[in-house]
Amino acid sequence: MSDNPDVTAHAVIATRTVTDKTARDGRLEIGDRSGAMLGSVNGLAVELKGIVAPARVDRFDCDCRDDHRHFYVESDAFKRLPIGTVVALRFDAGQGRIIVEPRR
Numbered sequence: 001m002s003d004n005p006d007v008t009a010h011a012v013i014a015t016r017t018v019t020d021k022t023a024r025d026g027r028l029e030i031g032d033r034s035g036a037m038l039g040s041v042n043g044l045a046v047e048l049k050g051i052v053a054p055a056r057v058d059r060f061d062c063d064c065r066d067d068h069r070h071f072y073v074e075s076d077a078f079k080r081l082p083i084g085t086v087v088a089l090r091f092d093a094g095q096g097r098i099i100v101e102p103r104r
C-alpha cells in the first residue's frame, strides 16, 4: 500500500489491493490528507472502466493508537473488483471523480 500526501489534480492518491473485505463493504482505505480533501467534494464519484458510480468518504475515529483517523472511499463499484486486483486511485479534480485504474 502507498499513500501520496500530494493530492493535487490527477495525482495518484493511493494504490491498494482489493481484499475480500473490499468485496463485502465496498471500501478502500486512503490516506488522511486525501480523506480530508475528498470528504469536502460534493457529488463525489468513482469511474471504473468508463462507468461512473457514486462514492463517499467514510471517516473512522480509531483508537488502535493515539488519536487518529482512518479514511476510506466507499462505493458499490468497488464490490465488483476481483479480489487481489491492485488498483491505483487517481483524483480528477475537474470532474470531482476518482479514476480507478487496475494495475494488473
Ligand SMILES: [Zn+2]
Pocket: 062, 063, 064, 065, 068, 069, 070
Ligand atoms: Zn487506527
